[in-house]
Amino acid sequence: MDRIVVTGGAALNGQIPISGAKNACLTLMPAALLSEEPLTLTNVPRLSDISTMTELLESLGCEVASLQGGRVLAIGTAKISNHTAHYDIVRKMRASIGVLGPMLARDGEAVVSLPGGCAIGARPVDIHLSGFEALGAVLDLRDGYIHATAPKGLIGTTYELPFASVGATENLLSAATLAKGTTVLKNVAREPEIVDLAKCLRAMGAQIEGEGTSTLTIQGVDRLGGATHQVVTDRIELGTYMLAPVITGGKVELLGGRRDLVSAFSDKLEAAGAIIEETPNSLIVSRKGDIIHPVNIKTEVHPGFPTDLQAQMMALLTLADGTSVLEETIFENRFMHAPELIRMGADIEVHGGHATVKGVKSLKGAPVMATDLRASISLIMAGMVAEGETVVTRVYHLDRGYEHVVRKLSACGANIERISE
Ligand code: EPZ
Secondary structure (H helix, E strand, O other), X not given: OOEEEEEOOOOEEEEEXXXXXXXXXXXXXXXXXXXXXXXXXXXXXXXXXXXXXXXXXXXXXXXXXXXXXHOEEEEEOOOOOOOEEOHHHHOOOHHHHHHHHHHHHHHOEEEEEOOOOEOOEOOOOHHHHHHHHHOOOEEEEEOOEEEEEOOOOOEOOEEEOOOOOHHHXXXXXXXXXXXXXXXXXXXXXXXXXXXXXXXXXXXXXXXXXXXXXOEEEEEOOOOEOOEEEEOXXXXXXXXXXXXXXXXXXXXXXXXXXXXXXXXXXXXXXXXXXXXXEEEOOEEEEEEOOOOOOOOOEEEOOOOOEOHHHHHHHXXXXXXXXXXXXXXXXXOOOOOOHHHHHHHOOOEEEEEOOEEEEEOOOOOEOOEEEOOOHHHHHHHHHHHOOOEOEEEEEOOHHHHHHOOOHHHHHHOOOOEEEEEOO
């Protein structure tokens, strides 16, 4: 297994291009199942999760052409020749559940493996399933698979999500575009990835109102056409790299960055000591002086502080000149980076959904283990400022969500390399 070796001490200066959003791509790609005409996506990030979704779509009968080194995906679904999403693919990536809605809407049938949990939580899909039942689907859960049918097609309805689940919102939104009549989805997620999906579906001919608010109204249509859609900038990668010059010192320009994608995070980063300047097509971030100030964080659904940036923020706050409290309200087990940061000398106490971080003068490099995607990058952030060498193992987690992380950080002066074994 590969590992990443970081030697701390270098301030970061330079430019980092921000890629297209993994979490937008993983819901845009299944949308190609809704139409017989091709869906072309541009600004696609080159990540292992995208390859996994490509593998899944091809197993269903899609033709996926990867162009310009993977930056452009042209996905054609003249026919869905196989309606079963197998466990061996779904278990690798939970977002695979996102093929359920489009297949059900297009052909009235879908068999999708239950995704199972992951390191950060049980990750149930009950909201997805109750939403599909509200749309008239008949679901039978057996032998670890969801067997879904809608012989007369999906029927528009009003459904209120018990929790503003991102994945459930995306799955139900996609399905409702081909349902008969009007569907009103209440208490939906408002993340930028939902807005991006709605834009793409509308380009395909869907009739959607309300994206970015808590209520989506979809007027079903008989069929959808093809489209070409540019994937929105990855706000989680953006936030991650905004934090890098604040933890190491220096000044970094994030190309493609927009503050509206990360406003709650930016407010907290400024409170911790960041200076954030916005240009027409980038954000320029630096640190005010040498002090990192403590801040309290509570992760919430958008537009609140994103859970996917909690681990990165914790790495920064380990060096604050005071005590910070981080409350994780979205996932039940998303502090696994804490024990690894403690190995580097951080002073963190975790009690249930709260982590209390007492700032220390410095961190020490150490061998650490990545446990999930966002935990892995938080260890790299800490390693860039720790004294000595930090070796991060299980970096396959990183490859799921961060394109060319070593190249992007070393281009700004980080002392970082990847050792392939
Ligand atoms: C998406 O996951 C993202 N993944 C996650 O990013 C992100 O952390 C999460 O949204 C929250 O913003 C993708 O977009 C591929 P949820 P998703 O459904 O859709 C509970 C990353 O690091 N829930 O909003 O799975 C669930 O258990 C990943 O890029 C139910 O109870 O998130 C969790 O506690 C990690 N029943 C909470 O809701 C359901 O049916 C949030 O889940 C669905 C969810």
